[in-house]
Amino acid sequence: xxxxxxxxxxxxxxxxxxxxxxxxxxxxxxxxxxxxxxxxxxxxxxxxxxxxxxxxxxxxxxxxxxxxxxxxxxxxxxxxxxxxxxxxxxxxxxxxxxxxxxxxxxxxxxxxxxxxxxxxxxxxxxxxxxxxxxxxx
Numbered sequence: 001x002x003x004x005x006x007x008x009x010x011x012x013x014x015x016x017x018x019x020x021x022x023x024x025x026x027x028x029x030x031x032x033x034x035x036x037x038x039x040x041x042x043x044x045x046x047x048x049x050x051x052x053x054x055x056x057x058x059x060x061x062x063x064x065x066x067x068x069x070x071x072x073x074x075x076x077x078x079x080x081x082x083x084x085x086x087x088x089x090x091x092x093x094x095x096x097x098x099x100x101x102x103x104x105x106x107x108x109x110x111x112x113x114x115x116x117x118x119x120x121x122x123x124x125x126x127x128x129x130x131x132x133x134x135x136x137x
Contacts, residue, residue, distance in 0.1 A: 001067060008134060009066070013127040014058045021054075021119055029115070036108030040101070061085065065124040070131045078128035079121045086120025087113065 001009075025033065034041075064085050069078030094109040094116075 001070070005134060006062065009062060009127065009131050010058060012130045013062055013066070013123060014054070016126045016130075017054065017058055017061070017119075017123045020123065024115060024119070029111070032111065033108065036105045036111075039103065057089070060089075061120060061124055061127065065120070066127045066131055069124070069128045070135070073132065075125050075128045075132070079125040082124025083117050083121035085124075086117040089120065090116025 061082065065081040066078050068081060069075065090113050094112050097104045098106065098109050
């Protein structure tokens with residue numbers, strides 16, 4: 001994969017990721033997260049840290065899930081790798097939070113783990129489809 005191909009795929013993947021995740025966080029599950037974790041949330045979001053997470057995570061999705069799937073021309077592989085990666089990545093946060101943070105909600109952690117798995121699998125599959133289209137164009 002050339003650097004230009006990577007950058008184009010990265011940009012497309014970032015748009016897909018942000019659109020889905022921000023819809024979930026800002027609309028669909030906003031009330032749920034506020035009820036579950038509102039007592040833990042800052043009033044002043046640290047946007048630098050949030051943006052850095054997204055930039056790193058999207059790159060990891062491409063390198064660990066999408067590129068191997070494109071090499072085998074398999075969107076299904078991207079979805080499967082994305083699910084495993086999403087579960088592991090979100091578990092790193094949610095299970096550590098359950099282990100270390102007082103009053104971290106189990107229900108919130110379980111939903112977030114499921115969301116991370118679904119989100120990363122979906123974005124990986126969509127990115128693989130975009131990557132296939134880019135390769136053929």
